[in-house]
Amino acid sequence: MTDAPRTDTVPTVERTSTGSIRTSSPTGAIRTLGANPATAPIMLHPGDSISNRRRVLYIVLLGALTALGPFTIDLYLPAFPVLEEDFQTTAAAIQLTLTGTMIGFAVGQLLVGPLSDKIGRRLPLIVVTALHVLASAAAAFAPSLELLGVARVLMGMGAAAGGVVAMAIVRDLFGGRRLVVMLSRLALVSGVAPVVAPLIGSWLLTFMPWQGIFLMLAAYGVVMLVSTVVLIPETLPAARRQERGGATVLQRYRSVLTDRVFLGVLVIGGMTFSGLFSYLSASSFLFQQTHGLDAQQYGLLFAVNSLGVVAGVQTASRLAARFGPQWVMAYSTAVLLVSAVAIVVTDQLGLGLWGTVIPLFVFMTACGFTMPNVQVLALDRHGKAAGTAASIIGATNFGVAGLISPVVGWISHDAGITATTMASVMVGCSVIGILSLWFVVRPRTVGLLNP
Numbered sequence: 001m002t003d004a005p006r007t008d009t010v011p012t013v014e015r016t017s018t019g020s021i022r023t024s025s026p027t028g029a030i031r032t033l034g035a036n037p038a039t040a041p042i043m044l045h046p047g048d049s050i051s052n053r054r055r056v057l058y059i060v061l062l063g064a065l066t067a068l069g070p071f072t073i074d075l076y077l078p079a080f081p082v083l084e085e086d087f088q089t090t091a092a093a094i095q096l097t098l099t100g101t102m103i104g105f106a107v108g109q110l111l112v113g114p115l116s117d118k119i120g121r122r123l124p125l126i127v128v129t130a131l132h133v134l135a136s137a138a139a140a141f142a143p144s145l146e147l148l149g150v151a152r153v154l155m156g157m158g159a160a161a162g163g164v165v166a167m168a169i170v171r172d173l174f175g176g177r178r179l180v181v182m183l184s185r186l187a188l189v190s191g192v193a194p195v196v197a198p199l200i201g202s203w204l205l206t207f208m209p210w211q212g213i214f215l216m217l218a219a220y221g222v223v224m225l226v227s228t229v230v231l232i233p234e235t236l237p238a239a240r241r242q243e244r245g246g247a248t249v250l251q252r253y254r255s256v257l258t259d260r261v262f263l264g265v266l267v268i269g270g271m272t273f274s275g276l277f278s279y280l281s282a283s284s285f286l287f288q289q290t291h292g293l294d295a296q297q298y299g300l301l302f303a304v305n306s307l308g309v310v311a312g313v314q315t316a317s318r319l320a321a322r323f324g325p326q327w328v329m330a331y332s333t334a335v336l337l338v339s340a341v342a343i344v345v346t347d348q349l350g351l352g353l354w355g356t357v358i359p360l361f362v363f364m365t366a367c368g369f370t371m372p373n374v375q376v377l378a379l380d381r382h383g384k385a386a387g388t389a390a391s392i393i394g395a396t397n398f399g400v401a402g403l404i405s406p407v408v409g410w411i412s413h414d415a416g417i418t419a420t421t422m423a424s425v426m427v428g429c430s431v432i433g434i435l436s437l438w439f440v441v442r443p444r445t446v447g448l449l450n451p
Contacts, residue, residue, distance in 0.1 A: 059182070061227050062169060063189040065125075065162035068132070068224060070193035071200075072159040072217060073101050073398070074280070078202040079210040086210070087145045097145070097152045102402035104156025106395040112161045113391020114252055116168055121387070122234045125165045129225045132158025136218035140211040155217070162224065164390045171379045171386035172235035179380055180325065184317030184372040194280060195306045252388040262378050262389065264440030268329060269374035269393055270400035271433035275336065275426040276367050277401035279305075279360070282408045282422040290418060291353045301357065305364045312368020325373035326443035332369035333437055337430035339363040343423035356419040363426065370433075377446070404429065 076083075083094050108128065116124045135154035142148035163186075170182045204213055256262055287293045287301060312332075319328045339362040346355030375393065382389040404425065411421050437443065 055182075057231065058169075058173075059185045061231060062166035063186055064227075065129075065166045065224055066186050067189045067193040068129075068162040068220065069105060069159040069394075069398070071197045071220065072132070072136075072155050073098070073105065074194050074197035075201045075204075075217060076210065076213050077198045078205055079213060082205070082210050083145075083148075087148075089145055093145060097149050099402065100149050100153040101156040102398055104153035105160050106156075106399040106402075108157035108160025109164050109391040109394040109398075111157075111391075113164045113168070113387040113389070113394075116161075116165050116236070116387035117252060117385055120234050120236050120238075121165050121169055121172070122228065122232065125161050125228050125232070126225065128158050128161035129221055129228060130158075132161075133218050133221035133225060134158075136214050136221060140214035140218065158221070160391075160394065163394050164387060167375060167379060167390035167393070168387040169232070169235045171390070180320045180372070180376050181317045183375045183379070184313050184320075186372075186375070192306050192309050194276065195302055195309065198280075198284075199302055252385040253392075256382055256385055256389050256392060259381060261441050261446055262381060264436045264442075265329075265374045265377045266393065266396050267436035267440065268333065268370065268433045269378075270396045271429040271436070272333075272336065272367055272370045272374070273397040274401045274404040275340070275363070275429040278404065278408050278422060278425040278429070279364070282417045285417040286356075286419060286422060287353075291356075305361060308361045308365035309368040312365040312370075313372055314368075316369040316372050319369075320373050320376060324443075324446065325376045326437075326441060326446045329370055329373050329437055330443055332366045332373075333430065333434045335366040336363060336370070337427065337434060339366060340423050340426035340430050344420050344427065347419035347423070377441075 077098070080094050083097075084090065087094075112124050112128055132155055135151050135158055139148055139151035139155060142151055166186055167183065170186065171179065174182050201213055204216060283302075284298065287298050293301065316325075316328055316332070339359045342359035343356055343363070346359065349355065375390075378389050378393055379386055408417060408422050408425050411424065
């Protein structure tokens with residue numbers, strides 16, 4: 001498959017009221033020419049002119065929007081036994097509500113991304129976040145499991161806008177190395193949120209019923225809705241939007257999905273996220289039942305692994321800006337495989353808890369190195385289709401992870417979940433990611449980021 005051309009077009013030129021000439025491109029590159037063009041300031045992207053204070057505000061708000069999805073999926077996981085008892089049903093039936101959420105999340109991302117490219121970022125974000133608030137309230141008062149399942153699907157669709165539009169807004173405002181830094185902040189949130197959400201859910205259940213978790217999610221959505229209306233501007237003005245017409249959606253999907261590099265990093269992202277979710281789905285059984293940790297010790301282990309993700313994400317942004325994201329992933333995907341294999345080996349040698357915990361921390365840190373670079377390579381190549389590209393990334397990550405993570409339980413059906421069964425899935429995901437990097441992305445064919 002040949003490389004797809006970048007989706008940027010030629011610059012436009014306009015004269016300001018002061019007589020200066022202002023040139024801009026659909027990617028946001030701006031140059032204002034005054035009386036002396038040689039000394040005129042150059043802003044490659046709109047975000048270059050944003051103050052540090054405003055940039056921090058965007059990181060906080062867009063990070064919180066990104067976290068809405070993982071919290072919607074994972075916050076109620078500790079309530080599964082209570083839900084099973086209250087609705088007098090089976091564990092498998094309760095699991096279906098999680099599957100429905102993942103499906104809603106994936107479908108919502110595929111719808112919201114192209115829509116935000118066509119009509120702008122704010123309106124889809126406001127409407128779909130409002131849907132999340134209403135669906136969360138409906139889940140809290142659902143009288144039956146069937147209605148709870150429907151509400152969970154709608155919650156997933158409502159939460160989908162946060163991560164997709166947040167990444168698209170960042171791409172609207174930034175490019176090159178600054179895009180690496182901003183996306184690393186969002187990846188930090190999206191990587192840590194699935195880890196800490198079950199812990200927060202367990203804490204909430206100590207003083208409120210399971211319905212309170214959904215009311216808390218509704219309140220979270222209200223805060224995000226108000227913040228969007230008041231603080232987040234439209235970053236995709238009408239002049240930079242795609243032409244109207246239904247065919248443009250297919251054109252944007254075609255431009256993204258015919259890009260060899262995008263498809264390669266899409267596989268890497270899906271496999272990395274699947275390895276992470278394999279750990280999440282197995283860890284409570286592995287560490288509490290097999291190794292005998294209590295809830296507090298288990299929570300501490302979660303926190304330590306969260307620090308590994310944080311360290312990986314923050315270090316990756318600096319390395320990617322200097323060496324290129326493809327070369328950071330060349331090392332991080334190799335570390336994913338080595339650490340996953342190490343878990344299997346130490347478990348087979350009977351080295352106990354520490355034999356699993358140490359390589360697991362390394363694996364989580366390597367996840368932190370990989371995830372932001374996936375986003376950078378994918379979005380930097382498709383500035384005008386940022387919403388579409390972001391939606392495909394998010395839908396693939398959660399959709400593939402939702403399908404692969406239950407494999408841990410399937411292969412452990414008879415013997416129970418062990419470190420070997422958990423890490424076997426991680427090994428498989430890591431191998432696929434490495435093959436995609438070297439045979440699809442091909443790092444030597446990808447240039448360095450622009451400044």
